[in-house]
Amino acid sequence: MAIKCTISEVGRHVDQTVTIGAWIHNKRSSGKIQFLQLRDGSGYIQGVVVKSEVSEQIWDDAKSLTQESSLYVTGVVREEPRSQSGYELTVTGIEIIHLTENYPITPKEHGVDFLMDHRHLWLRAPKQRAILLIRAQIIRAVQQFFDSNGFTKVDPPILTPSSAEGTTELFHIKYFDEDAFLTQSGQLYMEAAAMALGKVYSFGPTFRAEKSKTRRHLIEFWMIEPEMAFVDLEESLRIQEQFVSYVVQSVLENCRKELETIGRDISKLENIQGEFPRITYDEAIEFLQGQGFDIPWGEDFGAPHETAIAEKYDKPVFITHYPASIKAFYMKPDPSRPEVVLCADMIAPEGYGEIIGGSQRIDDPELMAQRFAEHSLAQEAYQWYMDLRTYGTVPHSGFGLGLERTVAWICGLDHVRETIAFPRMLYRLYP
Numbered sequence: 001m002a003i004k005c006t007i008s009e010v011g012r013h014v015d016q017t018v019t020i021g022a023w024i025h026n027k028r029s030s031g032k033i034q035f036l037q038l039r040d041g042s043g044y045i046q047g048v049v050v051k052s053e054v055s056e057q058i059w060d061d062a063k064s065l066t067q068e069s070s071l072y073v074t075g076v077v078r079e080e081p082r083s084q085s086g087y088e089l090t091v092t093g094i095e096i097i098h099l100t101e102n103y104p105i106t107p108k109e110h111g112v113d114f115l116m117d118h119r120h121l122w123l124r125a126p127k128q129r130a131i132l133l134i135r136a137q138i139i140r141a142v143q144q145f146f147d148s149n150g151f152t153k154v155d156p157p158i159l160t161p162s163s164a165e166g167t168t169e170l171f172h173i174k175y176f177d178e179d180a181f182l183t184q185s186g187q188l189y190m191e192a193a194a195m196a197l198g199k200v201y202s203f204g205p206t207f208r209a210e211k212s213k214t215r216r217h218l219i220e221f222w223m224i225e226p227e228m229a230f231v232d233l234e235e236s237l238r239i240q241e242q243f244v245s246y247v248v249q250s251v252l253e254n255c256r257k258e259l260e261t262i263g264r265d266i267s268k269l270e271n272i273q274g275e276f277p278r279i280t281y282d283e284a285i286e287f288l289q290g291q292g293f294d295i296p297w298g299e300d301f302g303a304p305h306e307t308a309i310a311e312k313y314d315k316p317v318f319i320t321h322y323p324a325s326i327k328a329f330y331m332k333p334d335p336s337r338p339e340v341v342l343c344a345d346m347i348a349p350e351g352y353g354e355i356i357g358g359s360q361r362i363d364d365p366e367l368m369a370q371r372f373a374e375h376s377l378a379q380e381a382y383q384w385y386m387d388l389r390t391y392g393t394v395p396h397s398g399f400g401l402g403l404e405r406t407v408a409w410i411c412g413l414d415h416v417r418e419t420i421a422f423p424r425m426l427y428r429l430y431p
Helices: 007-013 056-064 112-117 126-147 187-197 233-254 256-261 281-290 303-310 365-374 379-390 403-411
Strands: 017-030 033-039 044-050 070-079 087-098 172-175 178-182 199-207 220-229 278-280 317-320 337-341 343-348 353-360 396-402
Touching (some): 007 017, 007 044, 007 070, 017 087, 033 056, 056 087, 126 199, 126 233, 126 256, 187 199, 187 220, 187 379, 187 396, 220 403, 233 256, 233 343, 233 353, 233 396, 233 403, 281 303, 303 317, 303 343, 303 353, 365 379, 396 403
Parallel strands (some): 044 087, 278 317
Antiparallel strands (some): 017 033, 017 070, 070 087, 172 178, 199 220, 220 396, 317 343, 343 353
16 A cells, blocks of 8 residues: 655655655656656655556556646655655556646746746746745744744734834825824834843834835835843844854755755855954945945945945945934934944845844933934824833844845845745735
């Protein structure tokens, strides 16, 4: 009797007969032998159908199979060193579930718009599958790092009454008779949670109503946002180094096959550990001006600036102490130089831009009230946030990592649209 298993499990059943539910990824024939490239979501394996060893019905059924047809295939598992999986299936039986006709995505080249229109099917391609497996491993590593380092996961609301950063790039909705917004960050709520639990992190979807079409931006994306009581900027930077190193090394350890499938230069990832280089905003401006960029002090960096800075390093680089005028209202000024804040952006190598933004938060109630006034923030909407300073304020810090941009960097992708199963972009809400 055949053993039901998945392709990833066939190594346990060498020389045994198994049945696998699968799809036809591809097929070819060589006279009296047919080679079926099978996939089942857990992996790939080649099924070999030898005409002289099967019934005429099985041979004809194998011949009728088309790309993405579904079937139950029965056969004997054989070791095959030349196979990527290390195994092969000598087919003894086929039960067709569904014969697919005119599958739209063929082995030929297709344009990006066509593939995005068929994203629900494009996910079946080996590269797209590998990216999603790497993304899943990154998520697993994120949670392992924080859960094993004394952090508690807390879920902030997706519907909020105000902006985390005082911007207008929010999706507005009606909350019964009140105005509400889709969250652009869970940070403010994580600060509240940190005052109760010490070290916390959130992991959830965020939304930015930016009319941006760059390769680095999505409208809906996932953020990891830790907040830590009694932690200053310096300690936060050390945690960020450890965190990013842990995630990258975890992917290298668990997803090497997937990295090879997508053609990633693994050597560029192997170096991501230890301390990361740091430069101040002042030093970055001086460097960029020396490279011919027309950028004055006080202006924020764009993609070309971040790329130029990142090219100097083979690891992520921290840019610290930005001008207060271009950063969020809650960032703590440097006591020795109040025009800059105790903050840092982590810029990924290879031109992937900022993957982490973080800072030490203002803990002085009077200064926070002053910032509310300067940024015209409604006192009633932010009163609860002010209470965090009024009742037991402490030094605290936090940061946010954008998952999709991090996936793009680790995978070496040209665009963030491939980093999530169903991306939401400026002109794409389907499928």
